Amino acid sequence: MSGRKETGHKRKLYVPARYVFLAIRVLDMFLSSFTEGVMPLAITSMVRTTTTTTSDTTTAANVSLTSSDMCPGSPEVTNNSSSSDSKGGDFDWSELTQSYVSNGPTYGSVLTMMLAARLVLLWSPKLMMAAGGILTVALTALTPALAHWDVRALIAARVLLGIPSGINMPAMFALDSTWFPPNERQQMVGVIFGSLNVASIASSSVTGYLIERFGWEDVFYIFAVMKFVGLCLWIFIIHDSPGKHPRISEEEKNYITSTVKKETEVKLQVPWLQIFLSAPVWAYLSVSISNVWIMFLLSVELPTYLTKMLYYSTTDAGYLVSACNAMAFIVQVSSGFLSQWLRGKGYISQLTSYRIFNAVVTLGSAAAIIGITLSGCDTTAIVVLLLFIKGFQSVIIAGSFLNHMDLAINFVPTLSGINGTVSSIVGIISPTIAAAIINNNQTLTAWKEVFYISAIVSAVPYVIFLIFGSVDEQPWNKVPNKDETLDPEEPQVKSKQSSVSSEDVNKT
Incomplete structure (x- = not known):
């Protein structure tokens, strides 16, 4: 009796291993976003x-700018004096x-994505990401010293900092496809990538405050320490697959391995020609291109736009970036659950779901970007539209x-590597x-040109996906003359495992 009670008590306290994996993945994405x-x-x-200023014009670098091509409210234009926020760097x-x-x-x-996509098939994804994390910590901590030494050394270090990013995408998709059953995958991944926006909310606010309070150098030291702590948790808690986890329950392991059906890619030759000639693959990549173009424009240039064109202080710009990322987090998590719910209820098919939500991403963003060009210097309208873009x-x-x-x-690792490489090129x-457009030319006209180009790049991929997008397994993914097998680490799992349901696991 007592033994049974004790066993029941232990089961009550059991946290499914995939949820622990989810928590550490979220933390890792959170800290990566900070750094x-x-x-x-x-x-x-x-x-x-x-x-320098005169009563009628503002001169920046070697370009003379009339106040009619700049937003009102600039201390240089309206007061002929410098703002306390625009102190020299x-x-x-x-x-x-x-x-x-x-x-x-x-x-x-760009240089490492495809190499990492192949290495992830031969080495541990967990250890690959851990190695990338060590490099991230070192280079982040060295950033202030390198910046003061030589900008070329800083740029070289920043390029090296991209190696972990190149490693992470194929490695994390390999882990996610192994750990998350298909019926939970979209919600789980939505939570993981939603954490990026939560991190951006926190880091934007904290970064702006730390810069104003202590100077920009301290931000890099603090974030390097935070990343190091998260790296330690990753090394000791994460495992490459349910079959390698020492503490996972048999019920949960059976449930995951019975639903995640795939061949090991190590044993399969990559059909490169078929992949690059696949219209559905290019349709998938086109939407990624649209998304990445806008994402990088906002992440890299938005602080400049807010401080140089709309004249927000560094702190206020950080708060506005945080507000945009708060909107992104809410929409990201809720839309993932909404899509899964609509498909689960049978209201729409998977392909229809993709088409509907892709329309929001591409066409919705393009419309909001055009709205910014029509808003002139109406900062309220512009901020609202920026919120909508991040949400879309x-x-x-x-x-x-x-x-x-x-x-x-x-x-999955190969396609993730291709997608990541293409996305990185677009991100450059x-x-x-x-x-190049706004270089020594911080004007409304220059920024409108940037926005028009971005609106076109955002909208066109939707047409491509509408015509060529698919959710069907491609012929080149199937293994000829061979029955589909389960996870190669658990070949013995067959009919007995298929009877294990999600509800049974959650009760353990």
């Missing part, structure tokens, strides 16, 4: 502002140089964000084009 997102906001205080960098510094990690991720972009979780798992579950192009 990756600090530079775009910090750089507004790192760079020296060189502005430590560095005299052009807009293009700032773009290279802010966006350096994207260059590094976050709906990608309910759209085709996980479409590659539908098309080819056996090649988007802010670089913006920086």
Whole structure:
């Protein structure tokens, strides 16, 4: 009797291992967002502002700007004096140089994404991400010293900081596809990526405050320490698969392995030609391109737009970025659950769900961007539209964000690597084009040009997905003359496991 009671008591306190995995994944994304997102906001205080004024014009660098092409409220235009917020920074960098510094990690991720997609099949995804985390901690802590030494050394370090990003995408998708059953995957991934926005809310507010209070250097030291603590938890708690977890219950392990059906990609040759000739794959990639273009534009250039065009202080700009990310978090999590609920009830098919939510991501964002160009200097309208854009972009979780798992579950790391590489290239192009247009030319006309280009890039991919998008397993994903098997780590699991339901696991 007592033994049974004790066993029942233990089962009551049991937390499913996949939920623990979820919690650590959320923490890792949270801390990664802190370390990756600090530079775009910090750089507004790192760079020296060189502005002289007259009663009729504002001259920045070598370009004379009439006040009619700038928003009213600028201390330089209205008062002929400098604002207390526009104190000089430590560095005299052009807009293009700032773009290279802010966006350096994207260059590094381009170089490593596909290599990481192949290595993840041969090595432990957990250890790959841990190695990337160690590099992140070291380079983040060294950022202030490198910045004071030589901007070229800083840019090189920022490029190296992209290596963890290149590793993380294929590795984390490999882990997620192994740990999350298909009927829970969209909600779980929605929570994970929603944590990025929560982190951005916190980091934007905290970063702005720390910069104003202590100086920009301290931000990098603090975030490096936080990332190190999270890295320790990752190393000791995360495991590559349910089969390798020492404390998972048999019920939960059987449930996960019976629903996550795939071949091991190590034993399969990657059908490169079929992948690159696949219209559904390119439809999936096109929506990612739309999403990444706007995401990088906002993350890299938004602080500059708020401080240089709308004249917000660094602290206030941080709060506005936080508000945008708060909107993104709410929409991201709720849209993921809404999509899964609508499909679960049979109200819409999976493909219809993708098309509906992709329309919000692409067409909705394009409309809001055009709205900004029509708003002139109405800061209230612009801030509201920025909130809408961040919300629209976050709906990608309910759209085709996980479409590659539908098309080819056996090649998830490879498709993730391709998507990540393409996204990284777009992530370089988007802010670089913006920086080139506004370089020494912070005017309404220049920013309108940036917004028009972004609206076109945002909208066109929807047409591509509408025509070629699919949720059907592609022929090249199937293994010829071979029955589909379960997780290769659990080949013995068959009919007995299939009877284990989600409800049974949650009761344990």
